[in-house]
Amino acid sequence: MIKEEKNTQTKSKDKKQTPIIEIKDLHKTFGKDNTILKGVNLTVNKGEDLVILGRSGSGKSVTIKCIVGLIEPDQGEISVFGENVLNLSKEELNKIRVKIGFLFQSGALYDSMSVRENLAFTLRAHRRDLNDEEVENEVADALESVGLADAIDKMPSELSGGMRKRIGLARTLILKPEIILYDEPTTGLDTITSKEISELILDIKHKQKTSSIIITHDMACAKMTADRIMVLKDGVIHAEGTYEELEKNEDEWVRSFFE
Template identity: 85%
Template sequence: MIKEEKNTEKEPKAKSKTPIIEIKNLHKTFGKNNKILKGVNLTVNQGEDLVILGRSGSGKSVTIKCIVGLIEPDKGEIKVFDENVLNLSKSDLNEIRVRIGFLFQSGALYDSMSVRENLAFTLRKHKRDLAPEEIEAEVVEALDNVGLSDAINKMPSELSGGMQKRIGLARTLILKPEIILYDEPTTGLDTITSREISELILDIKHKRKTTSIIITHDMACAKLTADRIMVLKDGVIHAEGTYEELEKSEDEWVRSFFE
């Protein structure tokens, strides 16, 4: 189980060069003139953690929401598991979504449900053939994986921000996704809790062999988790490299993220 050990050292840069996510020429405009994405191109290889940096409003979250169909782009191509998700039927898209975990910035827990009910609801929605005792076992395991077994009967209002993020992550993990999309996983958390969440992201990658895109403003999180970093500027990918490479970039704007 994930909690058994904490390996906070990153593995070497992902050796696999098998693309699991490919985005080509992605465009999205809101309203008449608010052009957010102006031709985003990116590839994420299997087993890789890709961090996307950018100023607020640069389109980071819009990009990952397009991947799972929460936002429909104006044009472009998005291939996940070698399937063009923009051309899929609703049922086929839902099958893809089950293989993709999405950790929302807020954690997105249902306030009226206990922790147990939040996780069980997700299982019942996507795996209707599970018996009640199987659901309970999966819920307990998921909470154990994020170190919060004792929170099973708590309500979201009883949890700290960091605990809510962990429960949100447990709910994502319960479907055993192959890809996880993290939207600002450490926003609003103190330094110690932010590091704990970043370490948990690493643990999940090492144990589950997941592929991830991590949207963040937290440079400590980026340094700890990223195999590769892309920087969004003016609706396109402006720079790409490892943390160490971009930290030494000759581009003053890119380097400003690391100061």
């Protein structure tokens, strides 16, 4: 009886929780007949790291790009911080975007700029109130948070793949986002570096209280970072649960990710 009452209380508490991201019935087709999303529904709660799994081309990256307006869906609703971003003006959407960090697969650094200049450029574009000394301090703090303070004057071409990921993350963190969208954060990295990036994702979550969606093929990363996992198949969410739950899922296709 006590156990049942506890479960009931937990469910009641969950119902009161307002998702920080909520996607309803999201559809997207490219060209005439390349349908990628066929009605995706998902939520991310405040302080949660949600991992999305799926085969290549299943629409994982398309989904998160729709959240920040990099891709416009054909149908559906995307609510971020309680606002439907698809109904916002460009100015209103930009205010939301400042609160959302997006880590691209490549890190997306400007090759002609030093690490210092990459981070300062991003900060000045959104924080015109800061003077040069304040910008320098923010850049130094962001690099310190990813363990690369010594790389401040390096050029992107001098950085390893793992370092580029960290610098890309520092550039994302410099705006102190409430949400971070990670697109394949460990792709192309060796096992040790991948683990370091996964640990960094967890560290950021705990220190900065971020909420995240993590797109990955790296099951070690998924196991380490996920509070909850969703699996995309044929344009919809096919399965959902914790790593341990999905690892034992009755669906052989779902279990294949965990073998």
